[in-house]
Amino acid sequence: MSKTVIAKYVVNGEPFEIFVNSDAAYEYMTGVKKEVMSALEVDEVFKDANKGERTSNDKLQKAFGTTDITKIADIILKKGNVPITTEQRNKLIEEKRKQIVTIISRNSIDPRTNAPHTILHIENAMAQAKVAVDPMKSASEQVDPILKKIEMIIPIKFANVKIGVKIGAAQANRCYGILKQYGIKSEQWLSDGSLEVIVEFPAGLQAEFFDKINKLTAGSAETKILGV
DSSP states (O other), X not given: OOXXXXXXXEETTEEXXXXXXXXXXXXXXXXXXXXXXXXXXXXXXXXXXXTTEEOOHHHHHHHHXXXXXXXXXXXXXXXXXXXXXXXXXXXXXXXXXXXXXXXXXXXXXXXXXXXXXXXXXXXHHHHHTTXXXXXXXXXXXXXXXXXXXXXXXXXXXXXXXXXXEEEOHHHHHHHHHHHHHHOEEEEEEOTTSOEEEEEEEEGGGHHXXXXXXXXXXXXXXXXXXXXX
C-alpha cells in the first residue's frame, strides 16, 4: 500500500525534511517517474516535519542555492535518506550495481593487454572484493572507491583509446555520424572520396566500435590502434 514517509537530508548540520509518498518516491528514484512533484505529499520543506516546523527561505537558499521546491526535492530524494521497503532497497541496489558495472566496463581495460574487461569479469571481481553498493548514492559517485577495491582482484585502469580509421568513398558519408559519436579528433577527406579520421573514446568501447564500423562497411574499413 502507498504511504506517506519523511525523506531527510542534512547540509552542514542543518536538517531538511519533506513528506513524500514512498511508492512514488521510489519510482522517481529509479527513473520510472520523471516529475519529482509526483512524489511530494506536501509542497513544503521542513526543519522538523513531524512538528510541522518549516524551513526558512534563507536557509534553503544557503543550503541548496535555490528556494525552488522541485530542485530541492530532487536533491533530497537523490542524496538523502528516503525510507523504502526491503524489496525496494534490494531492487535499487541491483539497479545501481548494473549502472556501476556499465560505467566501469565502458571505460576500463586490462593494462597488461590493453583489452577491455568483460561485464562478467567486472561483476566477478566486485563479488570477490565484496563490494557494497549504496542505493542512496549515484552510480558515478561510487565508481572510484569500487574501482580501488577491484584493482586488488584484477589488473584494471581507466583509459581512452585512439584509433585511426580509413573508410572508402562508398561508405564514408554513411559512417561519418557514427565516427562523430565516438569523438573525431582529426579528419581528412581524400581526393578519391574516402575518409581518414582519428577517433578517441573510452577504451572499454573498442569492441562495440569495431562491430559497428565493420557492419556499416561490410568489413572493408581499415583501422589501427594508435595508442591507449
